[in-house]
Amino acid sequence: MPERTDLNAALERLAGRLRALPQRRLQAGAAATGLELARWLDREAQLLEFPGREPYVMPDDGVFVVGDQLALAGREFLAVATPPEHRALLAEARERVARAARAVD
Template sequence: MDDVTPLLTAVDAFADRLRTLPQSRLSRGAAAEALALARELAARTQRIEEPEVSEVREMPDAGMFAVADQVAVAGHDLAEALSASGGDVAEAVRLVEAAAHRCGL
């Protein structure tokens, strides 16, 4: 079982920073970037938990003010799945850090 603490730390920090952004910055691309990350994290979780299912369900767009929570939930779900499966935590951390960088956070 891998230590998922680095992933949880990265996800929580990114979500917390998103929550502090003004609407103008969210609408200029940060929310879209964060939603793309949340969708990718959720898709990875689905592939781990349901490898027999060929089509992953896409996380819905709940709006720019909910995207931080979507990132947090998807990240915590992935951490749980990776912990149980022994998957690559470092790769998931890199995804979160790259998205944060693209958002300027």
């Protein structure tokens, strides 16, 4: 599915960008932006996979791992958010990824 492929590519680019940023940029807000997106993706994935269970909150493990956290959350989200039933959720994810990418650049 092209929309999932595009979203996966955008997530991987953003995760890679976060991994490559210097500490000062990460601490200036880029890591917080990445973590916020990772937490949203993780929460949505858990809600789909385990309906009725309160989702766990992804921990803040520091600025240097946020790229990995985003990549993992993105993979988990894409594994459970399947079209056509989750088309609106995938569209929202694409918008959130694009917004985060603009904020990080």
